[in-house]
Amino acid sequence: xxxxxxxxxxxxxxxxxxxxxxxxxxxxxxxxxxxxxxxxxxxxxxxxxxxxxxxxxxxxxxxxxxxxxxxxxxxxxxxxxxxxxxxxxxxxxxxxxxxxxxxxxxxxxxxxxxxxxxxxxxxxxxxxxxxxxxxxxxxxxxxxxxxxxxxxxxxxxxxxxxxxxxxxxxxxxxxxxxxxxxxxxxxxxxxxxxxxxxxxxxxxxxxxxxxxxxxxxxxxxxxxxxxxxxxxxxxxxxxxxxxxxxxxxxxxxxxxxxxxxxxxxxxxxxxxxxxxxxxxxxxx
Amino acid sequence: xxxxxxxxxxxxxxxxxxxxxxxxxxxxxxxxxxxxxxxxxxxxxxxxxxxxxxxxxxxxxxxxxxxxxxxxxxxxxxxxxxxxxxxxxxxxxxxxxxxxxxxxxxxxxxxxxxxxxxxxxxxxxxxxxxxxxxxxxxxxxxxxxxxxxxxxxxxxxxxxxxxxxxxxxxxxxxxxxxxxxxxxxxxxxxxxxxxxxxxxxxxxxxxxxxxxxxxxxxxxxxxxxxxxxxxxxxxxxxxxxxxxxxxxxxxxxxxxxxxxxxx
Numbered sequence: 001x002x003x004x005x006x007x008x009x010x011x012x013x014x015x016x017x018x019x020x021x022x023x024x025x026x027x028x029x030x031x032x033x034x035x036x037x038x039x040x041x042x043x044x045x046x047x048x049x050x051x052x053x054x055x056x057x058x059x060x061x062x063x064x065x066x067x068x069x070x071x072x073x074x075x076x077x078x079x080x081x082x083x084x085x086x087x088x089x090x091x092x093x094x095x096x097x098x099x100x101x102x103x104x105x106x107x108x109x110x111x112x113x114x115x116x117x118x119x120x121x122x123x124x125x126x127x128x129x130x131x132x133x134x135x136x137x138x139x140x141x142x143x144x145x146x147x148x149x150x151x152x153x154x155x156x157x158x159x160x161x162x163x164x165x166x167x168x169x170x171x172x173x174x175x176x177x178x179x180x181x182x183x184x185x186x187x188x189x190x191x192x193x194x195x196x197x198x199x200x201x202x203x204x205x206x207x208x209x210x211x212x213x214x215x216x217x218x219x220x221x222x223x224x225x226x227x228x229x230x231x232x233x234x235x236x237x238x239x240x241x242x243x244x245x246x247x248x249x250x251x252x253x254x255x256x257x258x259x260x261x262x263x264x265x266x267x268x269x270x271x272x273x274x275x276x277x278x279x280x281x282x283x284x
Numbered sequence: 285x286x287x288x289x290x291x292x293x294x295x296x297x298x299x300x301x302x303x304x305x306x307x308x309x310x311x312x313x314x315x316x317x318x319x320x321x322x323x324x325x326x327x328x329x330x331x332x333x334x335x336x337x338x339x340x341x342x343x344x345x346x347x348x349x350x351x352x353x354x355x356x357x358x359x360x361x362x363x364x365x366x367x368x369x370x371x372x373x374x375x376x377x378x379x380x381x382x383x384x385x386x387x388x389x390x391x392x393x394x395x396x397x398x399x400x401x402x403x404x405x406x407x408x409x410x411x412x413x414x415x416x417x418x419x420x421x422x423x424x425x426x427x428x429x430x431x432x433x434x435x436x437x438x439x440x441x442x443x444x445x446x447x448x449x450x451x452x453x454x455x456x457x458x459x460x461x462x463x464x465x466x467x468x469x470x471x472x473x474x475x476x477x478x479x480x481x482x483x484x485x486x487x488x489x490x491x492x493x494x495x496x497x498x499x500x501x502x503x504x505x506x507x508x509x510x511x512x513x514x515x516x517x518x519x520x521x522x523x524x525x526x527x528x529x530x531x532x533x534x535x536x537x538x539x540x541x542x543x544x545x546x547x
Contacts, residue, residue, distance in 0.1 A: 005537045010530045026533065033536040037543045097544060101537075 007074060008101045017056050017107060020239040023263060025107055031235060032104040034267040036097050039233040041278055043100075045117040047080055047091030049228050050103060051110035057237045061109070067092050068106075075099050078118050083226065093118065109237045112228035115185075116178060122225055123178035125281060127185045129160075129192070130219035130229070132169040137202065137214045142170045143252045145203055145216045148196060150249060161277055164258045166236035166244035171229065175277050176284040185284070186223035193218035232274060235263060246274040297433060298407060299380030301416075301442065308416060309407035310382070312451065316400055321504045376437040382451065384429040390443050393426065397454045404442065404449040413449065420444045 013026040032039070053061035067077045067090045076093040094100050094111075103111070115124040129149060133142040146162055149172055153160045163171045176185075193205030196218055203216050210217040222229055230236065230244045245261035248271060261269075295311035302308075325334040338347045354371065355363035406413035420426065426443035431451065438453040463469060475483070 005534055005541065010533065013529050013533075026529065030533055030536050033533060033540050036540050040544075097537075097540065 006101055007072065007098045008105055010105055012107075015056070015107070017053060017109065018239065018241045018263075019056055019058055021241055021263075023241050025105070027263065028107070028109065028235065029101060029104040031263050031267060032100050033097075035233050036100055038272065038274075039111075039231065040094070040097065040100060042232055042274075043094045043111065043113060045093060045095065045119060046113040046231075047078060047089075047118055047121075048094055048103075048231075049112040050092070050106065050108040051112065051237060052106055052108045053237055054107045057109070057239070061237055063112075064106075064108070065089050065091060072102065075102060080118075080121065091118075109235045111231045111234040113231040114226065114228050115223065116182075116225065120178045122182065123180065124182050124185050124223065125176060125178040127174040127176055127189060127284065128222050128229055129172040129189055130165070130169060130217075130222060131172065132165075132210065132217045132219050134210060134213060134215045134217065137216055139164075139168060139170070139256065139258055141202065141214075141216055142168070143255065145196065145200070145218070146170050146172055146252060147249070148200065149192065149218070152192060152196065158282060159280060161246065161274055162249060162252060163232050163244055163246040163274075164242075164256070164261055166230055166234065166242045166258065166261075167238065168258065170252075171244070173277075174284075175281045177281045180284050182223055182225050186220055188284075189218070189220035189223055193220055233266070245269075246272075248273040295405070296402070297380075299382065300407075301382040301384060301404075301427075301429075303384045303427070306412075308412045309409045310413075310449075311405045311407050313403045313405060315403045315450065319504075320501065321507045375435050376432045379432065382429055382431045382440065382442065384427040384442070386428050387423075387425045388428055390420075390424050390426040390441070393441060393454075396460055398441075399438070399453040399455050401445075401450050401452045404451050416442075417444055417447070417449050420449075 010026075010029065013024065013029070015025045017023055017025050017028050050064045051061055052064055053059065067075065071077065071092070076095055076099065077090045078093055079088050079090050081088050092099070092103065094103060114121075115126040115128055116122065117125060131142045131146050131149070133139065150160055150162070153172075153174065158174050161173050161175070163173075165171050190205065193203070197203040197205045202214065203218060204210060204212070205218055205220075207217075207219075207221065209215060210219075221227075232244060232246050234244045236242050236244060240259045241263035242259050243261050243263065243266040245266055247256065247261075251271075251273075295313055297312035298310070299312075300307045300309045326332060327334060338352060339345065340347050353365050353367070355365045357363055404413075416427075420442075421444040426441045429440055429442065431438055431440050431453070433453075439456070440454060441452045443450055443452065
């Protein structure tokens with residue numbers, strides 16, 4: 001047999017996915033191939049939600065939770081019953097390179113992951129803060145808030161990790177041992193948000209206040225079973241093919257522009273800021 | 285894998301080569317194998333091999349051998365039927381002789397005419413065999429003659445090859461097309477001198493010895509691997525090959541696979 005590097009049969013490689021930058025599906029797949037060593041460890045054993053754009057980002061995309069018909073037998077999936085018990089969803093698990101490539105070949109730009117793994121669905125292994133600036137507030141204000149948050153977490157003994165959302169905000173995560181409930185995690189994030197909002201009038205901690213111009217929302221709501229976040233190193237469906245990129249805190253201090261981390265630049269980054277994140281699960 | 289290799293013990297023909305009054309007793313062995321991979325047709329349902337049967341075009345009924353005759357199509361759907369006796373009568377006589385008529389420069393016979401080669405071995409005639417072999421080698425000559433094998437007469441060349449005498453049957457001229465019958469050749473232009481010089485230079489630069497072992501039958505190799513896998517009970521999934529446009533991805537894949545292995 002000829003050398004088979006992958007089980008995936010590539011299709012429509014020359015289809016334009018990001019029209020503004022003329023980025024093809026081939027480049028999309030190439031990005032995920034190259035980023036595989038960094039993204040695969042984090043995606044491991046998580047029930048993924050894909051955001052697919054078969055006709056490019058200017059046409060409607062769709063979220064896909066249920067593994068589509070025609071999913072090859074070698075793609076690992078897991079059936080999860082919804083909380084209400086009404087629906088069963090067959091989620092895709094991406095634990096190997098072939099699956100990652102297969103997902104990319106579906107023109108799946110974004111990968112969204114839950115904050116818990118399939119062996120302990122109801123116990124989060126990440127605490128998640130979504131720092132969301134409302135214009136005219138920008139990444140600059142979000143960065144300031146993130147640094148305040150980092151210091152606060154440090155004081156109470158947590159090492160935190162930051163990434164760009166790939167859109168306008170920042171994501172801060174604390175890897176934890178999966179032995180506490182989502183409810184507790186959510187309460188904790190909410191409480192920290194409230195404390196921060198007392199220290200800085202630009203910060204808001206409640207959903208109802210988020211639409212006020214110039215405010216920065218510390219969003220706690222994604223800390224719930226079944227909710228997902230854009231995974232680290234996921235591409236985002238925006239014109240410049242920006243990547244949700246793990247950063248070092250020093251980069252935040254210097255100041256960043258989210259679009260500087262995109263499909264072309266992220267694979268060339270030598271920094272691996274989150275290298276030890278999975279070995280640093282803290283007691284919560 | 286079952287391979288048919290000719291036994292060196294059993295000649296397919298014995299006889300002698302005659303040049304004028306000289307007789308050289310010889311044995312003829314096959315030289316050309318057909319080791320390319322071949323398959324049998326099977327019945328998909330039960331896996332049994334299929335056989336051919338002669339079926340009459342009139343009523344689609346199987347015809348037994350004793351009702352089979354030979355015919356020649358003289359015009360469309362018009363046949364002359366020939367009796368076995370009649371054909372037997374015009375068969376060339378197998379006189380167990382390779383009759384040599386003349387000697388030619390071996391390389392003056394274009395390989396287009398070569399049909400099939402056989403190895404000649406001495407039959408209690410080592411001295412004479414060695415003499416003919418050595419003189420053909422030294423002069424670069426080949427003997428031209430005729431042989432009757434089974435029921436057919438063939439023109440043949442007897443020549444030296446790797447320290448042995450080899451007999452090569454030659455095609456009749458009616459079996460070889462004349463390329464000059466193509467009208468494309470009538471309008472060929474003479475190349476310009478400068479271009480000819482460039483072409484000569486390229487040929488000169490790429491000139492090398494011919495080496496048959498540079499070529500390998502990839503299809504045969506893969507088919508044999510496939511059969512081995514099947515024998516081990518592995519299931520084979522037939523898949524389309526990756527397209528040329530995926531080449532760049534293959535390069536990236538190799539790099540990533542390497543990185544993942546090193547972890």
